[in-house]
Amino acid sequence: xxxxxxxxxxxxxxxxxxxxxxxxxxxxxxxxxxxxxxxxxxxxxxxxxxxxxxxxxxxxxxxxxxxxxxxxxxxxxxxxxxxxxxxxxxxxxxxxxxxxxxxxxxxxxxxxxxxxxxxxxxxxxxxxxxxxxxxxxxxxxxxxxxxxxxxxxxxxxxxxxxxxxxxxxxxxxxxxxxxxxxxxxxxxxxxxxxxxxxxxxxxxxxxxxxxxxxxxxxxxxxxxxxxxxxxxxxxxxxxxxxxxxxxxxxxxxxxxxxxxxxxxxxxxxxxxxxxxxxxxxxxxxxxxxxxxxxxx
Amino acid sequence: xxxxxxxxxxxxxxxxxxxxxxxxxxxxxxxxxxxxxxxxxxxxxxxxxxxxxxxxxxxxxxxxxxxxxxxxxxxxxxxxxxxxxxxxxxxxxxxxxxxxxxxxxxxxxxxxxxxxxxxxxxxxxxxxxxxxxxxxxxxxxxxxxxxxxxxxxxxxxxxxxxxxxxxxxxxxxxxxxxxxxxxxxxxxxxxxxxxxxxxxxxxxxxxxxxxxxxxxxxxxxxxxxxxxxxxxxxxxxxxxxxxxxxxxxxxxxxxxxxxxxxxxxxxxxxxxxxxxxxxxxxxxxxxxxxxxxxxxxxxxxxxxxxxxxxxxxxxxxxxxxxxxxxxxxxxxxxxxxxxxxxxxxxxxxxxxxxxxxxxxxxxxxxxxxxxxxxxxxxxxxxxxxx
Numbered sequence: 024x025x026x027x028x029x030x031x032x033x034x035x036x037x038x039x040x041x042x043x044x045x046x047x048x049x050x051x052x053x054x055x056x057x058x059x060x061x062x063x064x065x066x067x068x069x070x071x072x073x074x075x076x077x078x079x080x081x082x083x084x085x086x087x088x089x090x091x092x093x094x095x096x097x098x099x100x101x102x103x104x105x106x107x108x109x110x111x112x113x114x115x116x117x118x119x120x121x122x123x124x125x126x127x128x129x130x131x132x133x134x135x136x137x138x139x140x141x142x143x144x145x146x147x148x149x150x151x152x153x154x155x156x157x158x159x160x161x162x163x164x165x166x167x168x169x170x171x172x173x174x175x176x177x178x179x180x181x182x183x184x185x186x187x188x189x190x191x192x193x194x195x196x197x198x199x200x201x202x203x204x205x206x207x208x209x210x211x212x213x214x215x216x217x218x219x220x221x222x223x224x225x226x227x228x229x230x231x232x233x234x235x236x237x238x239x240x241x242x243x244x245x246x247x248x249x250x251x252x253x254x255x256x257x258x259x260x261x262x263x264x265x266x267x268x269x270x271x272x273x274x275x276x277x278x279x280x281x282x283x284x285x286x287x288x289x290x291x292x293x294x295x296x297x298x299x300x301x302x303x304x305x306x307x308x309x310x311x312x313x314x315x316x317x318x319x
Numbered sequence: 320x321x322x323x324x325x326x327x328x329x330x331x332x333x334x335x336x337x338x339x340x341x342x343x344x345x346x347x348x349x350x351x352x353x354x355x356x357x358x359x360x361x362x363x364x365x366x367x368x369x370x371x372x373x374x375x376x377x378x379x380x381x382x383x384x385x386x387x388x389x390x391x392x393x394x395x396x397x398x399x400x401x402x403x404x405x406x407x408x409x410x411x412x413x414x415x416x417x418x419x420x421x422x423x424x425x426x427x428x429x430x431x432x433x434x435x436x437x438x439x440x441x442x443x444x445x446x447x448x449x450x451x452x453x454x455x456x457x458x459x460x461x462x463x464x465x466x467x468x469x470x471x472x473x474x475x476x477x478x479x480x481x482x483x484x485x486x487x488x489x490x491x492x493x494x495x496x497x498x499x500x501x502x503x504x505x506x507x508x509x510x511x512x513x514x515x516x517x518x519x520x521x522x523x524x525x526x527x528x529x530x531x532x533x534x535x536x537x538x539x540x541x542x543x544x545x546x547x548x549x550x551x552x553x554x555x556x557x558x559x560x561x562x563x564x565x566x567x568x569x570x571x572x573x574x575x576x577x578x579x580x581x582x583x584x585x586x587x588x589x590x591x592x593x594x595x596x597x598x599x600x601x602x603x604x605x606x607x608x609x610x611x612x613x614x615x616x617x618x619x620x621x622x623x624x625x626x627x628x629x630x631x632x633x634x635x636x637x638x639x640x641x642x643x644x645x646x647x648x649x650x651x652x653x654x655x656x657x658x659x660x661x662x663x664x665x666x667x668x669x670x671x672x673x674x675x676x677x678x679x680x681x682x683x684x685x686x687x688x689x690x691x692x693x694x695x696x697x698x699x700x701x702x703x704x705x
Contacts, residue, residue: 028539031535032535035531036532139361139362139366140366143585151560152589237585241362241363277532280532280535281536284521285521289524
């Protein structure tokens, strides 16, 4: 394999992987506070993309993205307050099924608002055919915006969860909700906050990746499956692990195309998910002891 | 004959009951003709089903406002299959057994149509499919017709253009839909006839969001002089983007599934120069004034675009043709299933959006290769390819 071809596959893999990683980070935030997986995470991405595209018709791109993020955060908060907040000590399974229901609901509403058409934000730099040459590979500059965004999110999140009192309170709620409540933490508010945070990150990612992947009312499902695979692959709850796992999965997928037909690309990622679930259910970077303390 | 009398008696009763129940001023002799439609209004093929459903609803409303077909109103029952073959099957059964419709328009996709072809034929239900695969009408099923142009003609048009351009080695990509698979089969079948070698063939998922890795793989094969992509999903635009970003500038051919200007808008600069076969609906201005199709096309475009505030696509046109063919046949022979079927099979010179239809006992599509023109994208618009 020539260097040019190698780097072309590598960058294709990085672009897949970084997108998966961002979705996985959204899963992790809610998991970190509530101990459950929010299957409507993919829909937050779709909403972010769609709202930004709509707003972009009336205002400049940065303003449109900011507004989309804020609106999606409000939607995230509203969803939590309407569907989850009033549940008294719900089981993990029940919350998961509720989030699946919410994802279907959001999809149908989006279909009625935006129709079935594919939309996209304009490229942030250049246009559809602009590319930068790195190590002989041609890469779309948009992917650097996605990588940059992802790095910033990971750094800010880890600072937030480890060094701010709100972040630590959110983590406390996840480890032991009752103990956290006894310490005077308002657990319900923390859950709402985590939904807002993951909705906001999802929306931001959805807007930034929209030029690459396009946005359609049902794009969330596919992204959520890959994001979930990556979240499990890396170890649930760890944003840094999500990035490592995402890149790994993306690169494996990209290089797999060089040997097997493209049609098997998804089969490979699902096979990896199954393998991980059998061999290391706590993820490649997760700790077995921590995992055994958790409910899910 | 006795059956016929019975049937019309029943229909009279239904008509009377309807008139009574709605207290509408319906003439006692008028009937309501129920027409079913199974269309992918949502889901991966909503690009097809959306415009199709809107088109036939518009036509039915128009027709009813004018008093229906010889006084018989049309009642349209549209079912959204979401491009899911299982749903298409159950909706078809429902339309036949419960709703007892007169005829069915749709489905939007080839995969669904192939699944219900036999059901319709066995139940003697007229089916006017809006899907492209040639397998729908070849072998011929007595009650199954289709309005989009044939795959084999599309493949022949593409290969013909390649011959003119001196291209002999190509790569084929297709989406994993019924349409994509049927197209790939058709390309493989007729390639040798045109002296064209398919050096690589790849299939991608209909929900693919990035194809840069497979583009890298194909680009590494220096023999490939052109790429043919056969699908109806948004990946058509994604492929174009990834090819141009990778700096691979071989000609990109798409199938007649590319005939929606929204694909061009989504692909932006990367769509420039894409070559594909399609009917003349995309830009009727290129037709001379004495072409019989021109008036039909301009009328449909004006009606649709003023009503729905979005550009027409060839897909809505397929439903337009299906609806109009059915109505013309009913208008000619009255609401009798067998007679209508015969009328469609013998219909000649029907000017539709897809071309001029001439049906026969062996040809339930009725279009010849001239129904296609080769198009390309220039400055974000469809123009005829020279």
